[in-house]
Amino acid sequence: MEFLIPFRHPWVLLALLLPIGLLLFIWMKGGRRLALPFDHTNERRGRILAILLRLSDSLPALILTLVVILLAGPQRWDEPQAKKVLTNIEFCVDVSGSMTASFGPGNRYDASMIAINEFLDYREGDAFGLTFFGNSVLHWVPLTTDVSAFRCAPPFMRPSKIPHWFGGTEIGKALRACRKVLASREEGDRMIILISDGYSSDLAGGAADDLVRDLLADNISVYGVHVGGSSVPAPIVDITSRTGGAVFNPGDTQALGSVFQRIDEMQETRIEKTSSEAIDDYAPWSTAALGLLAAALLASFGLRYTPW
Numbered sequence: 008m009e010f011l012i013p014f015r016h017p018w019v020l021l022a023l024l025l026p027i028g029l030l031l032f033i034w035m036k037g038g039r040r041l042a043l044p045f046d047h048t049n050e051r052r053g054r055i056l057a058i059l060l061r062l063s064d065s066l067p068a069l070i071l072t073l074v075v076i077l078l079a080g081p082q083r084w085d086e087p088q089a090k091k092v093l094t095n096i097e098f099c100v101d102v103s104g105s106m107t108a109s110f111g112p113g114n115r116y117d118a119s120m121i122a123i124n125e126f127l128d129y130r131e132g133d134a135f136g137l138t139f140f141g142n143s144v145l146h147w148v149p150l151t152t153d154v155s156a157f158r159c160a161p162p163f164m165r166p167s168k169i170p171h172w173f174g175g176t177e178i179g180k181a182l183r184a185c186r187k188v189l190a191s192r193e194e195g196d197r198m199i200i201l202i203s204d205g206y207s208s209d210l211a212g213g214a215a216d217d218l219v220r221d222l223l224a225d226n227i228s229v230y231g232v233h234v235g236g237s238s239v240p241a242p243i244v245d246i247t248s249r250t251g252g253a254v255f256n257p258g259d260t261q262a263l264g265s266v267f268q269r270i271d272e273m274q275e276t277r278i279e280k281t282s283s284e285a286i287d288d289y290a291p292w293s294t295a296a297l298g299l300l301a302a303a304l305l306a307s308f309g310l311r312y313t314p315w
Contacts, residue, residue, distance in 0.1 A: 013285040015080025022075045029068040033061055063306035066299055073296035083288035093195030095150055097136040097185045098123055101203035103176045105235070106166045108204070111260035115234045118260045119202045120161040122232075126267040127154045134195065136188055139164045140181035141173030150192060178207035178243070179214055182229065183221070190225045197227040198252070200270065201243070204235030210242035219249045228252045230270050234263065 014020065100123075106116040127135060137148035137160060147164065148156045166173075182199065189197040199222075210218070222229060231247045231254035233239045239254050247254040253270075257263040 013082040019079035026068040026071040066303040082285040094133040129271040142175035144184040176205040179209035215242040
């Protein structure tokens with residue numbers, strides 16, 4: 008179908024029967040005959056002039072043809088465009104009491120939020136969400152391409168200010184909550200960036216395996232950033248590696264910033280070609296109609312049938 012000319016109102020093309028009928032009448036009729044004395048002589052018949060006259064007579068029918076085509080709304084197939092595939096990124100940030108421990112010039116929480124806000128600049132055009140967790144989970148910023156809310160978030164969720172029921176660390180609960188948020192998005196890739204400094208007991212036993220199975224079913228990759236200074240808990244290593252992500256253990260703020268750059272490199276932006284779309288294409292048909300109209304006006308001054 009892409010090789011055919013599309014029309015916005017193809018049913019209008021039925022009106023082409025009228026100019027086609029006119030053209031058939033012009034070229035198949037016997038012509039205007041008038042007996043003159045020189046008809047029975049050996050003078051040439053002037054066939055070239057007769058053809059020119061019929062061509063000039065055909066110009067109004069051809070103009071009518073182009074008018075019908077313009078009324079039908081001619082279109083053309085546009086070139087496929089390159090489109091950036093949206094990535095839905097959910098930040099899952101630990102706000103338990105241990106995140107107030109020193110890390111660089113500030114604490115672990117402040118360093119993490121600064122690194123997150125810098126990461127937003129690397130991924131312009133993606134959708135970001137922000138979830139805080141301890142023993143409870145709070146979705147602070149819904150998935151959105153407007154990142155202004157991230158800039159304002161740090162002061163409100165400092166571990167020193169949150170309610171006491173946020174005090175623990177339940178990574179499994181937080182990842183399941185983030186999975187539900189990402190699973191609701193039908194378009195784009197899905198990724199969780201987990202920032203924590205501790206071990207979570209709700210990933211013990213077979214809980215991590217069940218979580219990985221659910222994440223894989225929803226095509227969600229998990230990247231982990233362990234800012235605790237200690238070794239990364241084995242369940243976190245297992246979850247990130249099996250979902251196609253990775254885990255990092257930065258020792259200072261500079262290394263933390265490099266971690267987010269590395270995540271950006273690992274989760275490359277995908278570009279895909281969009282399908283061709285039909286767009287209006289009046290210009291060539293209008294130009295042709297104006298050209299035929301000019302030819303018809305010129306022909307009316309010099310090409311007309313006069314039998315005497």
